Amino acid sequence: MKKALLQIHLAVLLWGFTGVLGRAITLTAPVLVWYRMLMTAIFMAGILYYRKQWQPIKRRDLGQLALIGCLMGIHWVAFYGAIKFANASIALVCLSTASIFTSLLDPLVNKSRYDYKELLIGAMALAGVYLIYRFQEFYGLGILFGVIAAILSSVFTVLNKRIANKYPARLMVFYEMGTGWLLITLLLPLQLYYQPQTAILPTNMDWIWLVVLSLCCTVWAQSLALNALKHISSFTATLSVNLEPVYGILLAFVFFNKKD
Template identity: 45%
Template sequence: MKKALLQLHLAVFLAGFTAILGVLIKLNEGLLVWYRLLITVVTLFILLHLKKQLQKIALKDVLKFFGVGAIVAMHWVTFYGSVKYANASVALVCFSATGFFTSFLEPLILKKRFVFIEVGLGLLAIAGIYIIFDFHPQYKLGIAFGIISAVGSALFPIFNKEFVKRFTPQTVTLYELGGGLIALTLLVPFYLMQFPAAYYLPTHTDWLWLLVLAWFCTVLSFDLQLNALKKISAFTANLTYNLEPLYGIIMAFIFFKENETLNYQFYIGVGLILLAVVLQMGRVYFQAKRPLQRV
């Protein structure tokens, strides 16, 4: 159990580290994500082929995977756009709005009842983002990118609920990221017209950090999470992943001294977001304990 928890926290740490890499990699965000997808898809394909774990799927499912993959690509591009047009801390704060959008989108898409407590907690997080938005006007474009990223982050897990019932997580990841790679290959020329790149081929330093991003923060993080889920519940994993923005913000403060450029309103906003996360974690925890108390 201790090993599984260590693996899970390492996976969350690696996920939080992606924002730091977004600062270190100087490529335009569209190209950054394209290279990340390319390296990850090739690596996963080779690994699954060697392990004989490649699953054949029907064409209609391939198209569905590719659609979700396009959403994943959009989420990543806008997330790194938020990092580059604001900073890592602001991007991670905006990422916390995922819960708010999930509380609205999941009932609409899956035709479920609205959980008004979750909507209220989501609004609390949005209030925190608004405070940061209002007092840091220089980050408005980055915050807009971050909010779009949060919408994408809320959408693709909703669609994935159907897929994981019928396919292995490795298959879902490979086909979705493959779809994201194809979608971004078609769209990135138009994106670069609006947000031009200073250069197109990664430097030696960019290649180093891209490999870290693809191999460690994507493939290894994914593998650690899967191994951890063999010993711990999905509930514990989801709860732990709420720490991802916090880990990332702490690393941004350590590596880039971003705390020196942020005023006290940023911390008020972060405080509201953390309050929403803590209340939601407590709510889910006590709901999970209730059935055990009846036994």
């Protein structure tokens, strides 16, 4: 249990960098996610091959991993959209509302009782986002994207919990990233059609940040989180993620000063 909590908190610390990196990378949200998922899948495939951890997956489980990967891809597009339309700090605070959605969804999926303490904690996070909207209405679109990202985060966390004990974390990350990348590949032409000026190729600095984002904030962080989910509840994992805004806001202040 202690090891699992340490793993999830280390994952959250790594995820805290995603907001900063999302702001630093010049690509639009869908293009950024396309590169992130592709590079993560490639890195993870290399690790699985080197460690000889490939193993067959049941068709039903593969379908669930594919669904999780697609939800994760859309979640990241929404999250980076929130960063682009608002800023890293607001996007991360909006993401903390995932706890209320998890407290509502987890009992339905896993057939457990509702915990009113969990509902209260989640409602407090939601109230905090409402207050931000009241005083920062010009960030309305960014806040909307942030809440959508939070909802999707709670859904794929609960679904990951159901399958976490069946397969190695790295194998799950590979299939989730691979299927999510396929979905973004299918959707990306829509942005290129409506926004033909969209930059597709990263700059030299973008490549560096994308490698850091893929290796540290995705390959390592996702593996840690999935290993932790084998021993802790979905709500505990989501509640731990509420610390992500703390790390992210501090990092955003360091890198972008008072702007974020």
